Amino acid sequence: MAPNRLIAPSDYTPFESEDEQIQQLKEWGLLSEKATKTKTFVYKGGGMQAVCTIGGYADKLTAVIEFEGGRQHCIHPSYLKEMQAASFGQRQSAAQSGEASEAAIEDASISSEPAATEAAAAVEAVLEEDIAASATAVEAAAPKAEAQEKPVKKAKKEKAPKLELPEEKIKMKATVKEFTTVPNNFSDTDDEVVIYEDVSIEEPMLELGAAWSSHSATLKKLELEVGDILIFECKVVAKKLTKHPVAYKINNPGKIQKQQQA
Incomplete structure (x- = not known):
């Protein structure tokens, strides 16, 4: 009908x-x-x-x-x-x-x-x-809803690029930041160390930021104080200081000169 x-x-x-x-x-x-x-x-x-x-x-x-x-x-x-x-x-x-x-x-x-x-x-x-507008609205809303449901991924921390350290002896400049000790597993006494800041290689120019060295007899003779600015020759290697966020070690510093503090 x-x-x-x-x-x-x-x-x-x-x-x-x-x-x-x-x-x-x-x-x-x-x-x-x-x-x-x-x-x-x-x-x-x-x-x-x-x-x-x-x-x-x-x-x-x-x-x-x-x-x-x-x-x-x-x-x-x-x-x-x-x-x-x-x-x-x-x-x-x-x-x-x-x-x-x-x-x-x-x-x-x-x-x-x-x-x-x-x-x-x-x-x-x-x-x-x-009808077409309603269908389009539903389709447009679907991916937004799906995106809201997905957990937000935390951005990964980018690692700092690894520095290429020279293997030969180089000239460095550093400022004494502090004196401290670290445990020595092979001795009953702790090792004395010096931590430096504003550390840089003079030639070729390269900023290291922070470094450390043993507080050797040679350094003790200089009667160093916090804030002293030193220029010296040495070798530097990537070796972290125990319990401290310092990634580079200064080995056998020589020809040490103290600069006048500003």
Whole structure:
């Protein structure tokens, strides 16, 4: 049984063959690309459902469907496609859109038949845009929600690049920072050491920052004090001081000169 409120086409182009019908339905998205046969559709509106077939088109955006008894109705293909979903009409938003569409179609039927056809197509096109916009919004929200669920990874601390230390004896400059002792596993007494700051190699110029050395008899003769600035020749190696964040060791400093403190 066809719905009571229909917009019959004033003029339309019927399909000349089933092949032409299948091709057009594929373009409208009403058949899959692999389909070899046409099919019937269900029109849902006005609180009822009716089986229909697509007999032709008023234009490329307006399909002409036929009900039992030969009655015809103009409809937007995308709107007809939405009607095929089992959930069509169940959602409140869809129900409201359906009521608006029926009201618009009823008003349009008062005017001339060509104008009514255009009004129905326009209403159905609006419905299609609303559905497409909703789908786009859902798709856009999905990756954002997924991104929020993922735990934030902590940025890895970048390691400082390893310095290339010269193997030969070099000239260095350093400032005495402190005197301390460190445990000696092979002796009953702790080792005395000197920790330096503002340490740099003079040639080639290279900043080391901090270094340490044994508080040898040679250094003790100089009666060093915190803040003394020294220039000397030595070898330097990468060897961390026990229990201190000092990565370089000064070996066998010689030709030591004390500079006047600023």
